[in-house]
Amino acid sequence: MRALLRSPAGVELVRVATPRRLAADEVLVQVLMAGLCRTDCYVAAGQLGPAEGARILGHELAGIVVDRGADVPPELLGARVSVDPRIRCGVCPACTTGSPCGSPGFLGVDVDGGFADYVRLPAASLVRVPGELDARAVAYIEPVAATLAIVGAGIRPEERGLVVGKGRIAALAAAVLRSRGFSRIHSYDPSDPASGERPVAGTFDFAIENGVDRAGMTAIIDALRPRGRVIVKSRRIEPLEIDLLALVPKELHLVAAYYGSFSEAASLVASGTLDLHPLWAEPRPLEDFSAVFEESRRGEGRKLFFTIGAEPAALLELGPCAASSAPSR
Template sequence: MRMRAVVKNGASVTVDRVRVPVPAPHEVLIGVEVAGVCRTDIYAARGLLTCADPLILGHEFAGVVAARGAEVRRFSPGDRVAVMPVLPCGACRRCVVEEPESCPHHDFLGVARNGAFAEYVTVPAEVVHHLPDHLSFREGAYAEPVCAALAVLKTAIRPGERGLVYGGNRIAELTARVLREAGFDGVDVFADGTAPPLETDAYDYIIETRPTGAAFAEMIRAVRPGGRIVLKSRPPAPVPIDLAAALRKELVFESASYGAFGDALRFLAKHDVSDLLGETHPLEGFADAFAADGAGEDRKTFLSCRGR
């Protein structure tokens, strides 16, 4: 059987007809309904990330189980599911203490192995989650960004402190919502590049969603002496930071990768995020979807992956 898929092959990205993958004993085969487009997909498409080649792109998705490997018991064909694209190593301390979403040795779906911009994808059953009935496939495909935003709750920031989410994009907006839901009332969002500039020495903490040298200069200026900068982005290359300026103010840098995927699904069950979800393009329109996502960044763009 063959299927349509967005395949990166060297410098070219095209919709190809490729073989439907067969699940290994511990894997499930999922018919992808929708998949979200993310910065990581665009970095991979442009060759900015080290990745498999050829490679089917895409990692944020939801769909329906089509088949399961011989060892899989928890899922059956027809189950609606969402998938955490971090594929944990299973052996490190993080994995053993049940924080596999933050395994530092993970492989990433759609980067290290074939992803979800396709009619079907195989994934290890351990990263598959049942999608609650009242969540749409688009909401399920949005669970990974929510899971990433939830990571800020693992850091040492506290409600009552004066906080800022830095960046004029949907990740900043989503992060601010996650914080407000957790009781962080005093959190502002700053759309970078807008006037007036931020006050100097004003914030107890700043959460970064815009990983550029200029943004770090601004954040280091705006956070108070002894304050905290939380790193949230995954830039494809190193970013220059003025360490002398940070040291002068004795700043704390803390990074946060992912919360728990189950918590992300619970968050989506309670909170309407439809205003953060944008257009759905057909698989063949991936170039438009990539352009829309790279340009605006205010709403999540999706690809419809269903076979027809």
């Protein structure tokens, strides 16, 4: 199969063996579409992921289950799925009691990801989606689930909220909040004076960080009322300086938001409430990867996608045996 692999030599599109041996709780997913995210760029640049050895990139996926391990229910074969990229370790005390893993790995960073024709995954990581949902929408469930974490960060719809940051990620945060009934949301990009009115100091109940720098964090602290809430959302790779002399006297709450519910994200995307199309670029073939990575390095423009596979025609007729002999590409 084709796979976009990062190794110490750089990123290349290579042919590797299709994963064949599935553990009892695993599935094989044929990838239809995949979104490119900042995390992939960090792995591609060698800033995240294995120091040595190789890793297949990609964690924002739309695909179809084409094979299953012995313990996975047969009904899952042929299901259209998105993926929660937090991969359970399977051995920690939380995993052995069926609770969410205490130290999950991340797809495309710690284990091989989905910029490939097929990806092997624990069945527990799958998010089932309606068959009619566009593949780009399915691949976009992961960013929406990440954004939904904001709503679970102890804020209320009647509160005044500030979304700080630029581009698509800040726009998605504002859209998700509005879809959840937050009507008093103001967006502001400190690096672009034309982005909107400068927030009035001390007037916001909460503010959301979307990959801001030191100046952005200062703007957040300044805009919040005493005991307001700073919601840290980005997975910025560089450490961020915070002026404690500004933060502490206001007794601000610092809350980190990672992921909300994936099934809620799937319903939200399927409902059509969010106008997502303006945030998306046209999908490109995996072969265009260098141009696509280059484009993403130029800034937070529209979301970039790779078209990877076509929907298998007679999928529902595939039994586990037929699926196991899926052609090696």
